Amino acid sequence: MQSPTVSASPADTAAPSWKSDIVSGFLVFLIAMPLCLGIAMASGFPPVAGILTAVVGGVISTWLGSARLTIKGPAAGLIAIAIGAVQELGGGDMKLGYRRALAVIAVAAVVQILFAVLRSGKLGDFFPSSVVHGMLAAIGVIIFSKQVHTLLGVTPQSKAPFALLSEIPQSVTKANPEIALIGIVSLVLIFGHMLLSKKVAVLKRIPAPLLVLVAAVPLGLLFDLDHEHTFTWSQSAYTVGPNFLVNLPGNLLSAITFPDFSDVFSGVSLKYVAMFALVGSIESLLSAKAVDMLDPQKRRSDLDKDLLATGVGNLICGIFGGLPMISEIVRSSANINYGAKSKLSNFFHGLFLLLFVAFAPMLIHRIPLAALAAMLIFTGVRLASPSEFVKTFRIGAEQLVIFTFTLVVTLATDLLVGVAAGIALKTVVHLFNGAPLRSLFKPEIETHHADGRVVLRVKHAAVFTNYLTIKKHLLQQADAKYVELDLSHARLVDHTTMERLHELEHEFSQQGRHFRLLGLEQHRSLSEHPLSARKKPVDADLGLTN
Incomplete structure (x- = not known):
């Protein structure tokens, strides 16, 4: 899936400055x-x-x-x-x-x-x-x-x-x-x-x-x-x-x-x-x-x-x-x-x-x-400076655990095993945080059109394993100027998804379009970082019967 294309700006269509490039x-x-x-x-x-x-x-x-x-x-x-x-x-x-x-x-x-x-x-x-x-x-x-x-x-x-x-x-x-x-x-x-x-x-x-x-x-x-x-x-x-x-x-x-x-x-x-x-x-x-x-x-x-x-x-x-x-x-x-x-x-x-x-x-x-x-x-x-550990911890303690686990397993084995082990641990962490097993790879998404806007509602979980499907649905709204992603019915939104959605918001902005997230008011951030994982309390209303 290629990234959304952006119309060329005058600076992009102008002849390149080869002197600067030399x-x-x-x-x-x-x-x-x-x-x-x-x-x-x-x-x-x-x-x-x-x-x-x-x-x-x-x-x-x-x-x-x-x-x-x-x-x-x-x-x-x-x-x-x-x-x-x-x-x-x-x-x-x-x-x-x-x-x-x-x-x-x-x-x-x-x-x-x-x-x-x-x-x-x-x-x-x-x-x-x-x-x-x-x-x-x-x-x-x-x-x-x-x-x-x-x-x-x-x-x-x-x-x-x-x-x-x-x-x-x-x-x-x-x-x-x-x-x-x-x-x-x-x-x-x-x-x-x-x-x-x-x-x-x-x-x-x-x-x-x-x-x-x-x-x-x-x-x-x-x-x-x-x-x-x-x-x-x-x-x-x-x-x-x-x-x-x-x-x-x-x-x-x-x-x-x-x-x-x-x-x-x-x-x-x-x-x-x-x-x-x-x-x-x-x-x-x-x-x-x-x-x-x-x-x-x-x-x-x-x-x-x-x-x-x-x-x-x-x-x-x-x-x-x-x-x-x-x-x-x-x-x-x-x-x-x-x-x-x-x-x-x-x-x-x-x-x-x-x-x-x-x-x-x-x-x-x-x-x-x-x-x-x-x-x-x-x-x-x-690559391995202490500041990397600090930055990861600020995003969330669970991120530091996954980061460190991937690092140690990679050093003890090899890169392929280390990455696979890190992904496996992150999946386990998602299940522990309430993400239903059935939604890890296939998110349930509803699409609504109202007042010139397109609203996509994601249920159960929005995590790295199903993000590509979420992104595919978002990019299918190429003709919509206003696109919103409603996460109020998601039990868990992980850091990777928050980070990717933030990047997507920037890409939409470059196209002259508008993209925003909805429904995170009842979610609890796992850290003070703006892109940390968000978890909805078990006793909160997910509205899944609506």
Whole structure:
């Protein structure tokens, strides 16, 4: 189901300002280049694979999608899936695992294309917010648990997130002083930039990754990381060398790697096909929706068309050796802040990456891995920061329980099991809060026409599992200028539905139409948050006999 379309504004039909898009594309390129390298290496892929993905996302996928200001490329949110695929499918052979993971990415891309053809962009509205954020927080913990060791210049013994976290004190005592110095300086710069840019306006125009590279590359040259040697610090000997720097092939053509389809229909491969297809699609759809909300011109994307562009891009990446791509929210937000006006900004960002890798690969080789680790740690901390727990608790204590449960199960198992467990728990919570089992997936909806208005009355429950049906009924009223949703007969309205209805109200407003909620006066909010779940007391009149 595609989102409601909005008539084009004069600003939208005017010729795009390509000059603004070139400037924005260049600044996003400065952010994207080190992140693409770091995400690729953290995923068990060659560093150039991340660049390849961003190039395909910018130069090719730009013209297939409708999202005007999104930046497509590799995302930290898929690191956990990618590294898991490489390790499991390779059975200890990382090169074989990489080629088999490419086959999985190609098959998952075909699934994404089928999603788009079947108009499954509506999937972005199905998954509960607390479950999605719990999954993202788990990804943040996984990124942090792996990259902190790289930042310190230590190779950990463990692979599982909890074990990696417990190994951090040991890595701190064994840290390579020169590598750790580069990592800590990079970490201070990137977090310092985040704090100071709120007070110093000029810093907002300077990409934080650029500051990190300006400091880290000279430090790498000072420590002569390009040549393997040993040094003594505090009576202990340490070794440094090119293995602490980014390693790129001599040219792009030699970087092309073809997939190995020999194991693509095994149980393990199919598990990762499902992970890449579902998690990648959900992240991309949610990011595209978020970017639409940030668009100064309030333009809306066709999510099915954007999912098609992502699927086609991923198919190309899987065939030629790249990581999976999504519409990436952090780079897209930066794109808007830098003044992007159209999809040309994504194209230019990809073009600059292509030119840089083609003509200046030795400059990339000078980047210390510890600096890339610092950037990824920053991303991981933001995904799983304490503020995420606080924000979730403010929405409702039950949301924090679901969020935390999803996070812990994901860390203990994998993303697919974690998300499924979170959805199952949320369903149980709805039943506990009085939602009838029969209404969880099939809401009872009555439609009334009165005084030029259309009123839809939802009975029993309005929750994430039946929201898509509710939205379908609302969108069927395309000719109505005034649409109202009466929830007075619903025992429970969950947070995800409240959040989605709030977004829908905004979309109606952009169309010059009016949408409002009715009948929540007798419901009790589960927190003081304006979009918290609403529960009607058992002794309240539901009016179901009317």
